[in-house]
Amino acid sequence: MDRKTVNVGIESKKEVPAEALAAARHKLGEHNGINMSIEASNTFTFKDSDAMNRAFLGEVGPKTGIYIYSRHLNPTILNLGRQIAAMEGTETAYCTASGMSAISSVFLQLCNTGGHVVAAKTLFGGSHALLTHFLPQKCNITTTFVDIVDLEEVDKAMIEGKTSVLYFESISNPTLIVANIPELSKIAHAKGVKVVVDNTFAPMILSPAKLGADVVVHSISKYISGEADIIAGAVCGPADIVDQMRDPHEGPLMLLGPTMNPKVAFEISGRIPHLSMRMKKHCKRAMKYVTKMKELDPNLDVLYPGLKEHPQHSLLNSMSNKDYGFGGVFCIDMKTEGRAYRLMDKLQNSTKFGFMGVSLGYYETLMTCSSRSTNSMMDNKEKESAGISPGLVRFSVGYVGTFEQKWSQFTKAYSEM
Ligand SMILES: *Cc1c(COP(=O)(O)O)cnc(C)c1O
Numbered sequence: 132m133d134r135k136t137v138n139v140g141i142e143s144k145k146e147v148p149a150e151a152l153a154a155a156r157h158k159l160g161e162h163n164g165i166n167m168s169i170e171a172s173n174t175f176t177f178k179d180s181d182a183m184n185r186a187f188l189g190e191v192g193p194k195t196g197i198y199i200y201s202r203h204l205n206p207t208i209l210n211l212g213r214q215i216a217a218m219e220g221t222e223t224a225y226c227t228a229s230g231m232s233a234i235s236s237v238f239l240q241l242c243n244t245g246g247h248v249v250a251a252k253t254l255f256g257g258s259h260a261l262l263t264h265f266l267p268q269k270c271n272i273t274t275t276f277v278d279i280v281d282l283e284e285v286d287k288a289m290i291e292g293k294t295s296v297l298y299f300e301s302i303s304n305p306t307l308i309v310a311n312i313p314e315l316s317k318i319a320h321a322k323g324v325k326v327v328v329d330n331t332f333a334p335m336i337l338s339p340a341k342l343g344a345d346v347v348v349h350s351i352s353k354y355i356s357g358e359a360d361i362i363a364g365a366v367c368g369p370a371d372i373v374d375q376m377r378d379p380h381e382g383p384l385m386l387l388g389p390t391m392n393p394k395v396a397f398e399i400s401g402r403i404p405h406l407s408m409r410m411k412k413h414c415k416r417a418m419k420y421v422t423k424m425k426e427l428d429p430n431l432d433v434l435y436p437g438l439k440e441h442p443q444h445s446l447l448n449s450m451s452n453k454d455y456g457f458g459g460v461f462c463i464d465m466k467t468e469g470r471a472y473r474l475m476d477k478l479q480n481s482t483k484f485g486f487m488g489v490s491l492g493y494y495e496t497l498m499t500c501s502s503r504s505t506n507s508m509m510d511n512k513e514k515e516s517a518g519i520s521p522g523l524v525r526f527s528v529g530y531v532g533t534f535e536q537k538w539s540q541f542t543k544a545y546s547e548m
Pocket residue numbers: 229230231232255257258300304329331332349350351352353362363364
């Protein structure tokens with residue numbers, strides 16, 4: 132299948148920016164309201180018993196405006212899915228109650244008991260725990276963790292006929308390693324392995340499906356929501372995978388039921404049109420901070436793919452969509468946990484630079500000491516191997532306030548260290 136072509140009603144080649152595609156998905160409301168309507172019903176009626184029968188046989192469905200039950204399909208959630216699919220350049224997408232439910236459902240769809248996954252060792256803490264503990268214990272699905280930058284290691288770890296998924300984050304959490312999506316996809320596809328990419332850190336910036344990935348997952352709770360008020364997720368990919376996940380007899384979305392609330396889908400839908408603007412602002416501000424920080428203290432260890440010395444700086448540059456930067460997250464290494472905590476305390480409580488919090492993608496800056504928070508479930512060896520040092524402070528850069536005001540708040544706190 133040609134993944135570059137998405138049927139969104141406009142010519143959708145790679146050159147057409149994601150924001151144009153997402154805008155093409157705009158639906159009017161039931162009474163010509165300029166926003167789409169919310170279909171809050173969980174069950175739907177039929178014009179007669181024959182129509183009901185045909186709906187259950189799968190002969191009619193959403194294409195003809197026929198729905199059965201909202202755990203299966205809901206028109207409002209479907210509309211949001213269309214926007215997200217357009218943004219990611221995938222054939223279809225469906226939204227879920229959380230990022231974790233999107234991720235776990237994809238593994239349960241693509242792997243059977245006895246199956247095998249190859250995954251990057253630098254992953255969001257929850258995904259790492261899912262692969263390390265839950266899936267082997269409950270489903271006998273095992274994972275080999277690899278250094279995602281080492282293509283040879285990735286290739287060797289995939290066992291033809293046994294491995295079904297190669298899983299990694301486009302930009303990893305919290306170590307900001309950028310995955311070579313085109314090369315990784317080539318290696319995986321040569322062995323019949325599906326490539327699943329978590330693009331939570333880089334919506335709009337990267338389009339993994341256009342670069343070769345089969346399935347893209349999101350935690351909508353982060354940038355896409357943008358207000359740190361919603362937990363939600365999405366699975367984007369070809370219909371033969373995503374639609375199957377809603378199969379009434381076998382699909383994990385249908386049977387485990389991590390269903391999104393249509394009122395939440397409506398909320399999120401209204402935020403997609405300004406996601407592109409917000410992402411550009413996050414990226415621009417992050418780049419400005421790291422540049423100034425390197426000037427302020429040349430010895431400070433700053434981790435950001437926008438810096439020329441970042442090992443995947445040019446790789447990210449070559450893969451990213453035009454006019455976006457290098458992401459809205461950077462890390463600084465304060466070397467010890469004590470110094471990391473002291474800096475965060477000052478930044479939150481004395482200079483009001485930002486908030487301590489584990490999430491990301493908020494309009495204010497959020498800070499976290501990864502080794503003690505989002506990655507606390509990893510043991511010390513796992514952390515060391517993933518490059519998560521004890522004093523690593525992750526900043527999810529906000530864009531409110533003037534840069535000058537925010538920078539003076541940072542320098543004041545840093546000078547007191
Ligand atoms: C937050 C996050 C998740 C999990 O998403 P939830 O919406 O919290 O379930 C998965 N992957 C990454 C990279 C995340 O940052």
